[in-house]
Amino acid sequence: MSFVRGEVRVSVPATSANLGPGYDSLGLALGLRDELTATTIHDGLEVVVEGEGAGALPLDESHLVxxxxxxxxxxxxxxxPGIRLHCRNVIPHARGLGSSSAxxxxxxxxxxxxxSDGPSRLSDGDLVQLAADLEGHPDNVAPAALGGFTISGREGMSWYAVSAPVDPRIRAVAFVPPYSLSTELARSLLPASVPHADAAADAGRTALLVAALGGAPEHLLTATRDYLHQDxxxxAMPESLALVDALRADGVPAVVSGAGPTVLAFLADGVPGLLAAADLRGRCPGGWVAHELDVDRSGVRVG
Incomplete structure (x- = not known):
């Protein structure tokens, strides 16, 4: 076993977790990629960060990458013996688009x-297991690693992650606000228990969402209705939830992306009742940024 010569380049997509009712279980990879390059050096650590996080992220051993x-x-x-790392970040930080998972x-x-023989020593399945251990949950790391739409969770002492199909007509618009929200704060607002009726409603919507994303996008509005966490x-994010409410009132399948405060809205070409991308971009609040994004099918990739 040895190290490859020269520089290697890896890119990894943004992700959106939960997607409404699929709390801590559903995740979708999106076409917004951070690019990382690294090489081994004789000694020490050299870290350079461009883009998101530049000037704020640590440049030592505590850097998450x-x-x-x-x-x-x-x-x-x-x-x-040593590492030289260069990060070109475009995924917004602390906005609910999976920057830490990336x-x-x-x-x-x-x-x-x-x-040199890394892929045989660390398979995709091994990578997801290790990534989920580091993150503490798999809903963002699974689509970041595997691409597309994933269903993930924990069974016993290990994590599972299963890829599910996504209708090729489906795309998304991410409305990103100019402020951040920590996942810890968002989680702290959740109650210890919820009514049985709400849990049952969410379970039904989660199952419907798998079907809607897989080939029945006309059901996305109903399928993205959440009862467990958003309200x-x-x-912590009144403007985000107000935007979700306004979009949904107009028939747009809109959700909080991950822990927020980004809002994710789905569109699907040729599906009656769903707004076109241009119409959705026009709903972006002042000071926010709208990203029109395809579903990323490949996950983490070299080159």
Whole structure:
């Protein structure tokens, strides 16, 4: 086992988790990619960050990509003498678009790519397991690693992640506000229990959402109705929930992306009742940024 010569490049997509009712279980990869490059060096650590997080992220061993790389090297039983890392970040940070999952999956992908027989030592399944351990939950890391639409969770001592089909007509618009929201704060607003009727309604909507994304986008509005988490989080992001309410009142399948505060709205070409991308972009609040995004099918990739 040895390290490859020269620089390796990895890119990893943004992700949106929950998608309304699929709390901590559903995730979708989106066409907005961070690019990471790395090489082994004789000694030490060199980190450069461009774009999102530049000037704010640490440039030492505490950097999440670096920590993830070392976790990957540890899983493969090899340690480089030093690392040079360059991050070109475009995924907004702390906005509900999976920036931390992209860093984790990207770091693991870099470590695997730097080892000559890395893919045989750290399979995609192994990578998802390790990434979910680092993140604490799999709903964002699974689509970041595998691409597309994933259903994930925990069974016993291990994580599972299953890819599900996405209708090729489906795209999304992400409305990103100019302020952030920590996942910890968003989770702290959730109650310890919910009414049985709400849990049952959410379970039905989650099942319907899998079908709607897979080939029945005309059901996306009903399928994205959430009963478990979004309204409880309204005090932390009133503008986001107001936008969700307004879009849904006009028939747009809109949800809070992950823990928020980004709002994700679905569109599907040729499906009656769903707004076109141009119409959706026109609903972007002042000071926010609208990204029209395809579903990313490939997940983390080298090159």
């Amino acid at each position: 670096v920590r993830s790389m070392w976790a990957g090297f540890g899983a493969m039983g090899i340690a480089p 860093a984790i999956v990207g770091g693991l992908g870099l470590a695997r790519a730097l080892v 409880y989080r309204r005090p």
